[in-house]
Amino acid sequence: MSQRSSFFSTSLARGLIAMILGVPVGMVLVMGVRLLLGLLPVWKAEPAWVGGALIGVVTFMLGTGVLGDWLKWAKGEETSEHPETPERKGWAKILNVSYDHKVIGIQYGITSLILFSLAGLFALTFRTELAATGLLFKDEANILGMSGLGFYNTIMSLHGIVMIGAILLGVGAMSNYLVPLMIGANDMAFPRLNAFAYWLNVPGAILLVSSLFLGGFDTGWTGYPPLSARAPLGMQMFFMGVYFIGLSSIFGSLNIIVTIVKMRAPGMNYFRMPIFVWTAFATAIIGLTATQLIGLSFQMVMFERLFGMGFFEPAKGGDPVLFQHLFWFYSHPAVYIFVLTGLGVISELLPVFARKPLFGYRWVALSSFGIALVGFLVWAHHMFTSGMAAYLRVPFMYSTLLVAVPTGVKFFSWVATIWEGKLSFPTPMLFVLGAISIFLLGGLSGPPNGVVATDLHLQDTYWIVGHFHATMFGGFVFPFFAAIYYWFPKMTGRMYNERLGKLHFWLMLPAFYVQSLGQMQVGLLGMRRRIADYDPALGIQTTQLLITIAGFVIGLAVLIAIYNFIVSTRGGEIAEANPWRSRAPEWQLPSPVPTHNYAEQFEVVGEPYDYGLAGSVYVDMHAGRAAAPSAAD
């Protein structure tokens, strides 16, 4: 075990130590600047912390060594071809900088699960508060320096943004690990940028969570000004955390796009790519082009707070509604970043477990682009009651409802794929089917929000909470677990525990339905979003209690899954080479995949999902020459 070389020599530990040292350096720098400019007092908490955090992130990145090769290039030094990083094992592999897309994918995945658990913990905390009327966290209380209600608002806000971070990282996990393998590349186009993008997330997440200890913030993850312009210091940490995670997302998207465009195997034209690659492609295009807007809108509020600017401050000629336009211009397409890859997993796995071709491959592939495109034209449906120009509501209603069309194509094509198939139901397939049914619930609860008349009632209620949790669970959480279970043997060479996997599924599915339908019902009856307490007169206490219980069951299910992953990685059964009898290229490789993926470039000679077509193959693994030894050992 090479992790005996101690935790403190890992990239993560070195980064953290450097960050701890960097923060005070940044603070001193800010104080120096203030002194020079004659701004008194020299110590002012907010600019000092912002400067400290900024320098802290830079020193973190330096500390990890992920900038090493670039710094050498800058100095004119040669670096070795990647990946020459020493072959590490176990945790050491995960905790150190690696340029191997598979390791980075797994790093993304593990970080995602950690953030997912943390955000889940926040959710269970405030679900406990909501289990009954009245306040559990008394307003007079002092929790981490916040009042009870301030604490509630902070963890509710953190639940949202940390979950979003977890989802972005989960998406990164899937596309980093899978895209190069699926298109026959040996790595991403820019391996160093890939590692850089991953490691940015670590200080980003630390900043997000640090807001909890710096006064919190009570604005929700949407951070609308003027509220966010007057929230406590934690607000700035939230803005900066989002900023760095967003930056990572932009770099990651760029990398995915270049990889897909430039590095596909011979014979793999766009319409012969695995369907997951299509969704990763559409996702990356959104990530590359929209993320700037959330960064921009948050930066503008940061500047309002730091420099007294007035972009959104009416007293200074600004407009609070403008922020919402900028914010939602990213944050609506972001929803499709969250779900498209998940939908790609569904489309990818269904043919394998139905032993039938994906019905209407081209339509399914193009529907992802349809969703991505329309997704850019609908942002103002989050603002039907915001007080934006009233006449704009009708065109945005039309564009919003159009999203239903490409989404419908996906649903119908999925059903047609399993129709008359020969279905089997191991854990990944269960999660795929669960995902379809839940995403259906999420999708169908969308149009009432899209129709302005009914949205006037629904906006800012628990109906919305139920709606988007259904889309997130159906479009990301269930597919993500499906993907982890499905590619688990590929990543680790071992099988997960099937019984625990099924237990996970059968706990999570019904609990989720109770939770989501309950949220929708209380919302219709008058429960607002983001409140710590509700009026007993609404008559929703029983449902609230059920939602809380369901939330805890989901938490338990996730714990079982994580236990399963940890135990199976160490001692699971050795997996067969291709346990799912998939046609995909990555399953023709040994598990876990060798460092350089494909020793020999394969060639695409057929369609990806021609299950049931006798003698057909998708890839010719030995296109170069015959007589290469079978790699199934």
Next chain:
Amino acid sequence: MMKPEKPQRVLIASSHTLFGQGLRSLLQSRPEADVEVVGIVSNLEEAISALDRLSPDLVIVDYDDERLNRDEFLAHFVEGERKLRVVLLSLQDGEEAIVYDRRSMAAAQIDDWLENWSAPKVAEPFSASENTKTNEYANPRRGNMKHLIIAGILVVVVTALLIFALGQVELLPTAASVQAQPIDRMFDLEFKVIAFLFALIVVFMVYSIAVFRRKAGDTSDARHIEGSSRLEALWTVIPLITVLAFAFMGSQALGETQRIDPQAIEVNVISSQWSWSFEYPESGIVSDKLYLPVDQQALLHLSSVDVIHSFWVPEFRVKQDALPGGEGFVRDLRITPTEIGEYTVRCAELCGRRHAYMESPVIVLSQVDFDGWVIEESGLSEDPVERGEKWYTSFGCNACHSLDGTPGVGPTWQGLYQSQRTLADGSTVTADDAYLHEAIINPNAQVVQGFLENLMPQNFAERMSEAQIQDMIEFIKSLR
């Protein structure tokens, strides 16, 4: 399976005479395959011209013929505009044939394939571009229809059950405003469509899960069905029309919620962290509770003094954010309460620490009670005569009617009550309560001699409340 009316037309491409002639005689010795060899060509150019002349259904290419450029041949036929079936046939390699989609077949399979190949063309005339089905299905259509019909019936049943179940659950609070009505009609329609679509997908899924399970030990694949552009187009166009219809109806419903009543009572709603304040500009009342008269439209001017808040009474359905920033940022919301009762306005936009408790009572009163409340709150006198005197000036009556007998555009009010009035038509009438009431709201009904018709505004019935009219009559009574 029906036999095709016409024999299938086959073109053979090979420069080896033996290959072409041999294959031709082989095919023609099998009348049950119903194949007619329409020509033999030896290169690509010939093949292209033969295509136009002979319009074959199938081209069989000699895989081993080096004088034919196979790739070019395939590129032309498979990727070109013509969607033809092309079979590559090799005699060297264990009598293997390869269809253009790179399926390999043994010689024995070729016979079956040739027989079956013709059949789907008749059954599925639109699917010419699809690959032929493997030979294992005997009559899939009938089974397919059976499953479709059962699932279709189940969809109808489940939809009906869902709609019934939705009817049993309390979904929305009572609707207590005119604006709630179009919104609730939209909700009703939406829930029904959702129930149908949910049933549609879930029934087909659950049916597949239940019926199309893999049998234990069966490692074979299912039927090779790649898709159907016709179906895809169908389930693109129908949802498109549906959502456009919904958007249209949604716009109509939105329009209804914004219908303007010029007589609406105006209220300035001022929000702040974490309370509501309501100002009635007509009477100067400022209240922390919102009082509204039933069946009269209220025009709320929403604003905020600090952060964004949102005005929402669930029973009224409509919601609007209140923005800070003063005049340019005031937003309007129209509500016409239809039910007398007590409601609560709750801030719906997160506004900081005590957001959860930013609530105020909303009290909908009958018109009479509301007028009483206005009188009480606006600090007006308890004495109706004094209130009438106030109305006398605030409604501008003093412009035409004197109180001291001075003649004016209209009759003086001095000594008016219970006096005998001579009307324009010469009849007389006593100026009692009923006469005065009528004279205020409908001045042209009984014009007093010597005064002009159409001079007094006709709209006091709308401008004045009943209570104000009564106050006015009391005031006139006092002017003996």
